[in-house]
Amino acid sequence: MSKISLVNLCLYFIVFITQVYTCPEKNGRFTVGNSCDKYLECVDGVGEEKQCPDGLRFNDKASLFTYPCQYPIDVDCGARSLLQPANPSEDCPHQFGYFRMGINNAECNQFLNCVDGRGYIFECPEGLAFNPETYHCDWPDVVDDCDAASYLGFACPVDPKVEGLGLQEYRFYQKPNDCQRYFLCVNGNPRLYNCGEGNYFDSSLRTCTNETTTCV
Known part of the structure; x- marks a missing residue:
């Protein structure tokens, strides 16, 4: 290796080792550029750049007593769009x-x-x-x-029915061959309900009851 290359290499390591981060405040955690998962942690004015685990984001609103790397639905990164490359495992698309x-x-x-x-x-x-x-x-x-x-394996009938909660968009149907379960159709979409052990759905009353004779 030439003397010039050796000097350049030494200068690189000196700059790398002595890199100093400017802390906006003496203590705290702060965003780093455009990154959504990196942050600067400052303690007594000394800053250290850190990165959240793959799949988590840095929440700059988190208190100092809370782990700042959180799930994406809990973090508003705003314009900070940069993320580390995914690090998938055999089980998962991301680590978290x-x-x-x-x-x-x-x-x-x-x-x-x-x-x-x-x-x-x-x-x-x-x-x-x-x-x-x-x-x-x-x-x-x-x-x-x-x-x-x-x-759910059930499509709500198209024709409106008179039974329900007083509104045509809410309709009740017993689950076929099942006395304990029924569907409530909301705006044409089914939701499955269970009357629970020992109770049965009464189609005429549109409610659950313990009378087995009401179930057909």
């Missing part, structure tokens, strides 16, 4: 996050919780679908990528 499972819009109830690259499979309660916009289990008709009729 919640992801809906299923290959089509009729498979809506399972989701994957990824923690440090390891995936844990969960299922929503009966009749509910995983909503990737909120990370909650919700009615399937309010989940954008879920087809409620295909998922």
Whole structure:
């Protein structure tokens, strides 16, 4: 190696090692440029650049007593759009996050919780679908990528009925061959309800009862 190259290499390491970050305040955590997952942590005026784990975002609104790397739905990055490349594992598309499972819009109830690259499979309660916009289990008709009729196996009849809550858009139907479950059609979309153990759906009263003779 030439003397000039050696000098340049030494200068590079000196600059790298002695890199100083300017802290806006003596203590705190601050955004770094256009990045949504990097941040500057300052302690007594000394700054250290850090990066959130893959799948998490830096929340500049988090208090000093809260871990600042949080799920995307909890963080508003604004114009900070830069992210590190995805670091998928055998189980997960990102090291951290919640992801809906299923290959089509009729498979809506399972989701994957990824923690440090390891995936844990969960299922929503009966009749509910995983909503990737909120990370909650919700009615399937309010989940954008879920087809409620295909998922629940029931399509609401087109013709309006007189029964319901006084409004034509709310209609009740017993689940075929099942006395404990029924569908409530809301604006043409089904929602599945369960009367619970020992109770049965009464089609004439449009409610649950413990009288078995009302179920046909």
